[in-house]
Amino acid sequence: MREIVLDTETTGINAQSGDRIVEIGCVELLNHLPTGRVFHVYINPERAMPQEAFNVHGLSDAFLSDKPKFAEICDEFRAFVAGARLVIHNAAFDVGFLNAEMGRLGHPPIPMTDAVDTLTIARRKHPGAANSLDALCLRYGIDNSRRTKHGALLDAEILAEVYIELIGGRQTGLELTVGGTARRGAERGQTPQRPEPLPPRISAEEIAAHEAFVAGLGQDPIWRRYLPETGSAA
Numbered sequence: 342m343r344e345i346v347l348d349t350e351t352t353g354i355n356a357q358s359g360d361r362i363v364e365i366g367c368v369e370l371l372n373h374l375p376t377g378r379v380f381h382v383y384i385n386p387e388r389a390m391p392q393e394a395f396n397v398h399g400l401s402d403a404f405l406s407d408k409p410k411f412a413e414i415c416d417e418f419r420a421f422v423a424g425a426r427l428v429i430h431n432a433a434f435d436v437g438f439l440n441a442e443m444g445r446l447g448h449p450p451i452p453m454t455d456a457v458d459t460l461t462i463a464r465r466k467h468p469g470a471a472n473s474l475d476a477l478c479l480r481y482g483i484d485n486s487r488r489t490k491h492g493a494l495l496d497a498e499i500l501a502e503v504y505i506e507l508i509g510g511r512q513t514g515l516e517l518t519v520g521g522t523a524r525r526g527a528e529r530g531q532t533p534q535r536p537e538p539l540p541p542r543i544s545a546e547e548i549a550a551h552e553a554f555v556a557g558l559g560q561d562p563i564w565r566r567y568l569p570e571t572g573s574a575a
Contacts, residue, residue, distance in 0.1 A: 344370040344457075345380075345425040346504060348496040349435045350398040352386050356441035361386035362411060363400050366494030367421060368501045370428070373508070375501060380421040381494040383408040398491045411442045419448070427451070428504050430474055430496075432458035459500060462507045474499060481506040 346368040353360035367380040383400065385408045395401060429435045432453065440450040463472035467480070474496060478485040483502045488495060555562055 342372055343425045344373070344428050345422050346370060346428040346497045346501040347422070347435060348429070348493045348500060349438055350394075350400060350491055350493050351438055352388060352390055352394050354434075356438045359388065360438070361388060362438050362442055363390070363405055364398070364493040365414075365418060366492070366497040367418075368494075368497045369421075369425070370501060373505055379494065379497075380418065382414050382418070384414065385410050412446055415443065415446055415448065419443075427456040428459060428500065429456055430458070430500055430503075431460045432456040457504075459504050459507060466507060474503065477503045477507075 348366050349362050350364040351360050351362050362384055363386050364383050365380065369376045369378040383405060385405050387410060390400065390402050390405070427436070436451050436453060436456055444450065460472060463477055470476070470480075475485060475488070477483075478499060481503060483499060483506070485499055488499065
């Protein structure tokens with residue numbers, strides 16, 4: 342299964358009122374493992390950067406002035422994510438911005454059904470707890486010390502680690518029984534039991550021949566300790 346862990350940075354919080362994307366970061370996962378393929382681009386938003394947004398990600402008007410516009414990177418972005426499920430923290434926000442940008446160019450929107458929202462997963466798994474990306478890193482012991490400011494690619498890389506923990510950790514692909522029942526039982530200290538005992542591997546004739554052999558070994562051969570009880574007194 343191919344998934345793309347995705348994050349964006351923007352000029353604000355409202356795509357419908359004219360805020361624009363200024364950075365996209367994507368990390369490719371295949372069967373929940375990073376492949377090393379990434380997509381990362383800074384984007385000229387064609388508008389001034391509000392101070393509040395600059396304080397979050399540090400991307401200035403001067404820095405973004407020579408970067409490509411969204412129209413110039415749209416086809417490459419769409420090709421990178423094509424056919425993959427998107428993994429996003431607070432998916433409605435990022436998908437809303439991406440759809441606003443692509444809508445200006447006449448492209449169809451990304452359906453929300455194509456996105457996995459890690460914020461929703463985290464809230465379901467840890468109700469009542471803080472579930473920001475930083476809080477989840479702390480909970481799962483993930484190093485986010487490089488995250489002094491928001492950055493789309495760095496946040497996507499961190500989110501990829503968080504996502505794996507949210508869905509069950511590094512062992513998610515190793516459940517070798519239906520539902521992982523045997524593995525979960527072992528984790529609780531329980532020994533898995535067979536529904537039915539295995540049939541005997543030796544015949545009744547072979548057992549009788551062995552008993553006759555042991556009977557000829559003297560008064561108390563060690564083998565007699567392993568013969569089944571016959572019910573008669575010795």
